[in-house]
Amino acid sequence: MLRVAGICLALLVLGTAGAGWWFYEHLNGNIDTLPLDGKGGTEKADAFGRTPIDILVMGSDGRTSKADCKLGGGCARTGVQTGSNADVQMVVHVSADRSNATVMSIPRDTMTRVPACKDSETGRSTAGYYGQINSALQYGPACQVATVHQLTGIPISHFVKLDFSGVVKMSDAVGGVDVCVDNDVYDTYSHLKLSKGDHTLKGVAALQFVRSRHGFGDGSDLGRTVSQHIFLGAMIRKFKSAGTLTDPSAVYHLADAATKALTVDEGLGTVKKLIGLASDLDKVPSKRMTFTTMQTAPDPADKNRVVVGAGAKSLFATIADDKSLTTGSGKKSAAAAATEKPSAPAVPAAEVAVTVENGTGITGRASVVAGTLTGKGFSPRTTTGNAPGTATTTTLTYGAGEKGAARTAAKALGLPASHLKQGTGPGLVLVVGSDWPSGGTYPGGSSSSAPDRKAAVADAHASTAEARKCANVSPYRTVSLNGVPMTPAQAYAAARNKPDSDE
Numbered sequence: 022m023l024r025v026a027g028i029c030l031a032l033l034v035l036g037t038a039g040a041g042w043w044f045y046e047h048l049n050g051n052i053d054t055l056p057l058d059g060k061g062g063t064e065k066a067d068a069f070g071r072t073p074i075d076i077l078v079m080g081s082d083g084r085t086s087k088a089d090c091k092l093g094g095g096c097a098r099t100g101v102q103t104g105s106n107a108d109v110q111m112v113v114h115v116s117a118d119r120s121n122a123t124v125m126s127i128p129r130d131t132m133t134r135v136p137a138c139k140d141s142e143t144g145r146s147t148a149g150y151y152g153q154i155n156s157a158l159q160y161g162p163a164c165q166v167a168t169v170h171q172l173t174g175i176p177i178s179h180f181v182k183l184d185f186s187g188v189v190k191m192s193d194a195v196g197g198v199d200v201c202v203d204n205d206v207y208d209t210y211s212h213l214k215l216s217k218g219d220h221t222l223k224g225v226a227a228l229q230f231v232r233s234r235h236g237f238g239d240g241s242d243l244g245r246t247v248s249q250h251i252f253l254g255a256m257i258r259k260f261k262s263a264g265t266l267t268d269p270s271a272v273y274h275l276a277d278a279a280t281k282a283l284t285v286d287e288g289l290g291t292v293k294k295l296i297g298l299a300s301d302l303d304k305v306p307s308k309r310m311t312f313t314t315m316q317t318a319p320d321p322a323d324k325n326r327v328v329v330g331a332g333a334k335s336l337f338a339t340i341a342d343d344k345s346l347t348t349g350s351g352k353k354s355a356a357a358a359a360t361e362k363p364s365a366p367a368v369p370a371a372e373v374a375v376t377v378e379n380g381t382g383i384t385g386r387a388s389v390v391a392g393t394l395t396g397k398g399f400s401p402r403t404t405t406g407n408a409p410g411t412a413t414t415t416t417l418t419y420g421a422g423e424k425g426a427a428r429t430a431a432k433a434l435g436l437p438a439s440h441l442k443q444g445t446g447p448g449l450v451l452v453v454g455s456d457w458p459s460g461g462t463y464p465g466g467s468s469s470s471a472p473d474r475k476a477a478v479a480d481a482h483a484s485t486a487e488a489r490k491c492a493n494v495s496p497y498r499t500v501s502l503n504g505v506p507m508t509p510a511q512a513y514a515a516a517r518n519k520p521d522s523d524e
Contacts, residue, residue, distance in 0.1 A: 051280035054290035056141055060167035061177030068457065068464040071117035073343045074301060076179040077166050079158060080109025107158040107165050107182075109231075109249070112175055114340045119301055121309040121345040124253070125336065125481075126246035128317060129155040130326050133172045138164030153326065158182075162284065172329070173337040182284040189224045197221040198256045200230060201491035205513035208236035209500045214513060214521050226522035227252075230492075236509045237492050240499030243314065243327075247482050248492040250312035257307055257486045307486035311346040314482045335476035346478055347485060368426040370394075374402035375430050375449045380412030386453050390434070393461030397433045412454035415440055415463065420447035435463040 066072045110127040131154040139146035140161030147160050157168040162180045170177050199221050207214040213229035213236055222230055231249050238244015280292070289295055313336060317327035339346060375394055379387035387405035394403050417440055419427035427441050427449055434451075440463075444450070457463055484490070498506040502515055 048276055048280045048292045051277065051283075052290060052292070052295075053284040054287050055162055055284060057163050057166060057178075057180060057286040057288065058141075060163045061170045061180075062175075064176045064178055067117040067343065068459045069117075071119075073117045074113075074115040074179070074298070075175060075177045075340075076113045076181060077162075077169055077177050078109070078111045078113055079107040079162060079165055079180060079182040081105040081107060081158065081182055081184050105158055105184075106153075106155040108155055110155065110165070110169065112169065112173065112177065112340065114175070114343075115301055115305065116345060117343050119304040121347070122302070122305045122311070123340055123346055124250070124310065124312045125340060126249065126312075126314045127154060127169065127172075128242040128246060128315065128327055129153070130242050131172075131315070131317065132320050132323075132326050132328050133168065135160075135164070135168050136171055138167060140164065162286070173341070175337055175341045179289050180286050181289070183282045189228055193224045197223040198227060198252060198259065200252055200255055201489075202494055203491040204494035204510050206233075206236045206494045206509040207500065207502075207513040207516050207519070208233045208509055209502055209512055210235050212522070214516065214519060215523065216513070216521060220523045222523055229522050235495065235499040237495055240495045240497055243317065244493075244495065246314040250314075250482070250484060251490060251492050254307070254310075254312065254484070254486040254488060257310065258489075309345070309347065310486035312482075312484050312486070313346065313478065316480050330480070332476045332479045332481065336478070336481055339477040346483060368429045370398040370429055370433065371400060373426045373429050373449065374400035374404075375417075375451050377403065377405050378408040378450060378452045379405070380408035380410070380415075380452045381455050381458060382411055383458060386457075386459075389459075389461055390451065390453055390457075394430065394433060396461075399430070399433070408452045412452050413456065415454040415457045416452050417441050418444035418450045418452075420444060420449075423447070423449060434461070437463070 061075070061077070064073045064075060106129070108129045110129065112123075112125045112127070114123045114125070116122065132152065133154045134151050135147065135149055135154075135157045137147060137149040138157065138160040140159075141163065142161060145160055147164075154168060154172070157165045162182050166177050166180050169175070199219060201219045202215050202217060204217050205215070208229070211229045211233040213226070213233045215230075220226075231252050232245075233248065234240065234242060234245045237248040285295075289298065315336065316330035316332040318330035320326035320328050375391070377387045377391040377394070379385075387407070391403050391405045395401060415436065417427055417431055417436060419441065421443070424441075424443070428438075430436075430449060430451070431438065431441055494509050496508060498508055498511075500507055500509055500512050502512045507515065
C-alpha cells in the first residue's frame, strides 16, 4: 500500500509542481515503461462520452537490487534475484464523471487461472496455469493485468508497478504519514514495533507498517489490506491538506523519487500523461474515494489460500459498470435508495405498459428506451411517440394508484425517484429528455439488471479516504519471539529492549 500511496503522491505532485523544461525532461527520463498490448480490455464511455479510468497498481516483492534486498530481506542465500510477485494488487477505478473513485484490493493468496502470457521484457512465457494470483507478475506486468481482468471482468487500461526502495524515499520526502494502532504491536516478521496510539511513520517504518501481515486483523493478507487502506487514506488526506505541496524543494525531491520508483504502461509513460491523470484524481474528494477488499472464501484444497467469495461478483460488476459505492455522506446513492426501498407495492414488469415519448430531438430515442423495457419483460402494449416539445429533464408521470408500476419501470431503467411524478390522467408516460441522450439505461442510474450495491460492499471492509480510524492489532498468536508463539501485543511487552519503529 505504501507503493499505492506513492503513486497517488507522485501524481498529485506532478500536477502541482509547475516545473520547467529541465525538470520535466529529467522526470521523463526516470520513468520506465512497458507495453500493455490491450490485455486488460477497454473501458466503455458513458452517455456523455466520458470514459472511466482503471489502473492496476502492483507492489512488487522483487529483490532485484541490493537496496531492495536490504529492505525486503530473503537474499542471504540467493543474492539479488530476477523474478518478482505482485504482493500488493489494487484496482483503482476513477469514474467517468470524476466524481468518485474505488480502490479494490485483491489478496495475494487468491487462487485463480493465469492465462497464457509472455513477458515482453524477458521473453519468459507460460501456456497458462491455475495458481496464486500474485505469481502472474513473473511473466510481466501485462500478464498480471490480464489475470486480474480475467478474474474480475473489470476493464483495465493502465498499470503502475513500484518496488521497495523507491517508496521508502517517497515516504521520507512527504515528511511521514500519520497512523494509529489500537494496541501495542510487534510483528516479528515485518519488524514493525509501535506502542498503542498515534504515530508518524517515515521510510523503513512506513514500509514495515504496510508490509505487516501478522500484526493486524487475523494475521493474514486480508487483515493487511485493511491496514493498508488506513495508511493510504491518511496519505491522501495529507496531500489534500494545506502545505504539503507548497515547498518547491520538497516537491522536486518527492517527484524525483516517485518517478524513479515507477514502471508504467506506455499510455502513462510521460510526465505530461501522469499530470493529466493527477488532475483527474485530484477532482475526486476524499469522502468519495472508497476502499474495499475483494470478498474471499477459504480454498477447499488449501487452508492457507483463498478463492473468490460471495459478493465479489457484485463488487466486480459495480466497478465495471462505473457505479459509485457511496455518496459524499457515505450513504447509498439516491438511485440505490429509490430502487432498494420502494414505498409502494412492486408490480410485475409484464403488467406494466409505458408510453415512451422522445423529448430530445434525437431520432430514435423513444424506440431505444421502449426496446429496453420490452426486452426486460414489460408489456408489449408499451408504445412510442414524440413529446409535445423538447424536454431538458427526463420525467416518468403516473396516474392515481400507479406509483408501484412507475417504480417498477424506473428501477428497470435506472431512473432516480426524483424523476417520478403523479399526473392527472391514467397510465405511465415517460418523456425522455436531453439529459438522457443515448442508451437504454439512465446515465448514472442503477437498473434492475445492475449489480446489487449491498452485496458489493458486504464483507468488503468498505471505508472512505476521509474516515480516520486505528488499525486493529491482531488478538491472536500470529507472531513468534524466541520460538514462543505470542500475540503482537505480548511480543511488544517481551521485546522491551528493541526500539520502536518510529524512534
